[in-house]
Amino acid sequence: xxxxxxxxxxxxxxTFSGRLKHYFWITDPRTCFATDEELxxxxxxxxxxxxxxxxQNTTIDQIHYAKKLYESAFHPDSGEKQxxxxxxxxxxxxxxxxxxxxLQWYKTTTGxxxxxxxxxxxxxxxxxxxxxxxxxxxxxQLGVAYVSATTSALVAAVGYKAYLxxxxxxxFQRYVPFVAVAAANxxxxxxxxxxxxxxxxSIEDEEGNVVGSSRLAAGKGIAQV
Numbered sequence: 001x002x003x004x005x006x007x008x009x010x011x012x013x014x015t016f017s018g019r020l021k022h023y024f025w026i027t028d029p030r031t032c033f034a035t036d037e038e039l040x041x042x043x044x045x046x047x048x049x050x051x052x053x054x055x056q057n058t059t060i061d062q063i064h065y066a067k068k069l070y071e072s073a074f075h076p077d078s079g080e081k082q083x084x085x086x087x088x089x090x091x092x093x094x095x096x097x098x099x100x101x102x103l104q105w106y107k108t109t110t111g112x113x114x115x116x117x118x119x120x121x122x123x124x125x126x127x128x129x130x131x132x133x134x135x136x137x138x139x140x141q142l143g144v145a146y147v148s149a150t151t152s153a154l155v156a157a158v159g160y161k162a163y164l165x166x167x168x169x170x171x172f173q174r175y176v177p178f179v180a181v182a183a184a185n186x187x188x189x190x191x192x193x194x195x196x197x198x199x200x201x202s203i204e205d206e207e208g209n210v211v212g213s214s215r216l217a218a219g220k221g222i223a224q225v
Contacts, residue, residue, distance in 0.1 A: 004060075006049045006067050031072040031089045039081060042069035075130075085122070086129025098122055102177035112157045116180050120150040120188065127192035141194060149188030156183040189225055196222065 010025070011018035034042075045066040048055060054063070072089045075082055084090060098119050105111030124146045157180030161173070190197065200213035201221070 004049055004054065004063060006046060006063065010064065010067075025068060026072055027088050027091060028068070028072065029089055029093050031069055032084055032087065032093070034069055034073065036081075039069055039073050042066040043074060043079075046070040082129050083125065086125045088126075088130065091126070094122060099177070102181075103174060106161070106174060106176050109158060109161065112161055112176060112180075113154055116153040116157045116177070116184075117150055119177075119181060120146070120153045120184050123185065123188050124149060124192060127189055131193055131196075142192075145188065145191035145194070148191055149184045152187045153180045153184030156180040190222055193218075193222055 009018070009022050011021045013019050013022060042065070045055070045058070045063065049063055049066075073082055073084075073087060074080065085094060098115065102112075102115045102119060105115055124142075127145075128142065157176055160179045161176045196218035197215060200215040201218045202210045203212045203214050203217060205211050
């Protein structure tokens with residue numbers, strides 16, 4: 001095997017089916033159970049292949065699996081191993097558990113407040129873990145982002161719950177978590193990635209060389225998130 005470009009996606013990302021396959025592949029929750037030793041070996045193989053050196057007797061399946069583990073667990077900018085709870089591959093099991101809890105315990109104010117706090121804490125961890133490595137936040141900025149998002153979620157949840165308590169059926173009351181999460185995320189994400197909006201993100205050419213920075217690209221990316 002020669003000339004393997006391990007950086008390139010396995011599917012054509014210009015098509016919907018290609019993006020969907022890539023999404024399911026990179027967010028496979030089973031990768032969360034990989035040990036540190038497995039992740040370190042995957043990183044070593046990934047970087048070796050990237051540098052143009054393929055260890056003897058290495059199969060293409062082993063290379064693809066190393067790519068999967070590396071891209072699911074290591075930050076794309078810094079190369080640092082990410083907290084398992086903040087990885088995108090933990091989104092499905094972690095998000096489902098928290099969403100289920102918010103839908104189950106939405107009737108009491110205590111339940112709404114507690115699970116909205118848990119959810120926003122989880123969101124803050126995910127946003128911080130996947131932040132742009134070149135736009136680090138200070139402790140104060142992190143604290144403001146976390147408190148602002150959590151407070152907005154609690155205000156939206158409790159306020160919406162109180163408004164619907166005597167005006168809507170139980171079906172519509174179940175939308176309390178959705179409204180609270182949507183409102184909080186509109187605050188959480190921009191604040192957690194505020195330095196990208198202030199200073200811009202790196203722009204690269206086709207060869208991967210940094211040619212400048214753009215606040216417009218940062219705003220577009222955050223809006224899409």
